[in-house]
Amino acid sequence: MNRSNYDGDVATWSPEGKLFQVEYAREAVKQGSAALGLTSKTHVVLAALKRSHHELSSHTEKVFEIDSNMGIAIAGLTSDARALATYMRVECLNHRFNHGHPMITGRLVGQVATKHQQRTMSVSSRPYGVGLLVAGFDRNGPHLYETDPSGLYTEYHAIAIGSRSQSARTYMERHLDSFPEASMEELIHHALRALQGSANETTLTVENVSLAVVGKGVDFKVWSKSEMEPYIATLVAERGAAQGEEVIVEDIPLDEQGDEQ
Amino acid sequence: MTLYPTVTGSSVVACKYNGGVIIACDTLGSYGSLAKFKDLRRVVKANQSTLMAFDGEVSDFQLVERYLRDIAQEDGFHDDGIFQGPKDTLTHFSRVMYQRRSKMNPLWNNLVVGGWEDSEDRPFLGTTDMIGTMYEDNVVATGLGMHMALPMLRAGWREDLTEAEARELILETMKVLFYRDAWSLNRIVVATCVKGDMKIDEPMEMETQWRYQAYIKPPQ
Numbered sequence: 001m002n003r004s005n006y007d008g009d010v011a012t013w014s015p016e017g018k019l020f021q022v023e024y025a026r027e028a029v030k031q032g033s034a035a036l037g038l039t040s041k042t043h044v045v046l047a048a049l050k051r052s053h054h055e056l057s058s059h060t061e062k063v064f065e066i067d068s069n070m071g072i073a074i075a076g077l078t079s080d081a082r083a084l085a086t087y088m089r090v091e092c093l094n095h096r097f098n099h100g101h102p103m104i105t106g107r108l109v110g111q112v113a114t115k116h117q118q119r120t121m122s123v124s125s126r127p128y129g130v131g132l133l134v135a136g137f138d139r140n141g142p143h144l145y146e147t148d149p150s151g152l153y154t155e156y157h158a159i160a161i162g163s164r165s166q167s168a169r170t171y172m173e174r175h176l177d178s179f180p181e182a183s184m185e186e187l188i189h190h191a192l193r194a195l196q197g198s199a200n201e202t203t204l205t206v207e208n209v210s211l212a213v214v215g216k217g218v219d220f221k222v223w224s225k226s227e228m229e230p231y232i233a234t235l236v237a238e239r240g241a242a243q244g245e246e247v248i249v250e251d252i253p254l255d256e257q258g259d260e261q
Numbered sequence: 262m263t264l265y266p267t268v269t270g271s272s273v274v275a276c277k278y279n280g281g282v283i284i285a286c287d288t289l290g291s292y293g294s295l296a297k298f299k300d301l302r303r304v305v306k307a308n309q310s311t312l313m314a315f316d317g318e319v320s321d322f323q324l325v326e327r328y329l330r331d332i333a334q335e336d337g338f339h340d341d342g343i344f345q346g347p348k349d350t351l352t353h354f355s356r357v358m359y360q361r362r363s364k365m366n367p368l369w370n371n372l373v374v375g376g377w378e379d380s381e382d383r384p385f386l387g388t389t390d391m392i393g394t395m396y397e398d399n400v401v402a403t404g405l406g407m408h409m410a411l412p413m414l415r416a417g418w419r420e421d422l423t424e425a426e427a428r429e430l431i432l433e434t435m436k437v438l439f440y441r442d443a444w445s446l447n448r449i450v451v452a453t454c455v456k457g458d459m460k461i462d463e464p465m466e467m468e469t470q471w472r473y474q475a476y477i478k479p480p481q
Contacts, residue, residue: 097356098352098353098356099345099349099352099353100348100349100351100352100353101348101349101352101380104341104343106339106341107339107341110339138343139343139379139380140341140342140343
């Protein structure tokens, strides 16, 4: 993306009708590692590729529980994401106390989108540099939403965001018809296969993958490494069989800021 | 700082039955010991699946009615087909009552909330007082009704009460309240709520018996 005369602050339009600061914020989301979500008639699955910025460091968590009926996967500035996650958690707690039941996912997403939008017309604050995939289950069934620094939010059957997310989206478009009736297990397999597309040559392991499910009778939970193990093993085996060769574990090379190349 | 109410409604009596909820109040608005307003409606439709009844200060409940309208309107704006149910309504207003008491300016009402809780597919009945004490129960009454109607309701209540049986039970308690509560009236409104349907009946006059020898010919 090129520098422009109209990208000084978010309160300035370009002659083409763009807000460059918002575009730049959306770029931060695109640079983050892949996160995806898919829905069936009964469940929502979130999966994300976790980066570790140093060989000695842990992999940065990308999926967060908000309440027992909803959670998020993020792409972009993790610190901005944590601020939004805290806001969402507090809203959910207050809603439970004041209304006697869990918050409706779509309504909270609308509130988050409003927070984003308010920062697209302010001189004193910058937009959040993070996109959220919000997975929730309420009386109307399972839901998956995407929010974005511009304040736009959309509901999806399946969506992927972040680096190389197009591969994941392509996989999901191809298999979309099988999602509604899929069991939770089948849905998870689809999520991991889609995520592998975005991971490219990197092998998915229990270290660099984050997985969460919410649905009918299933509270939102980020899965532990041991819980993911069988699904990761299946994926590795599938991939090995398809490639007809031994699979090498390879981490994504990083530049000096710790960002993915 | 609120010290005392001015125009008041008296007891509310309510109970669950098999498949629904029934609530009753008289139609009197008292101006102290003057029986001033004889057609006061103290049970209202709070929203699509909830009835709300009040005792205490009439003007304070008129504010509650405005809040109910605003909430329903905002729910409509979300365009997601989801509206407040009875549990939501009671919980919300309990918090409002508590907040007002914390500011030393309460809404001088006891609220009874009954309806069909869609999210749990069951009848719901509960109450909150003017300081935000909230609870749910199968039988609920406010004011003097707590002392006189509740024992009768508890004795007569069963899980499988039919609507007719519940109505009879409620009516008995309302009669007793008319006999003994000096600020009550024998003209009452009975309302019911079942899954998918709410009905607030037109006021009815209760038959009461006053022709006792002691009244006709008082002993000298």
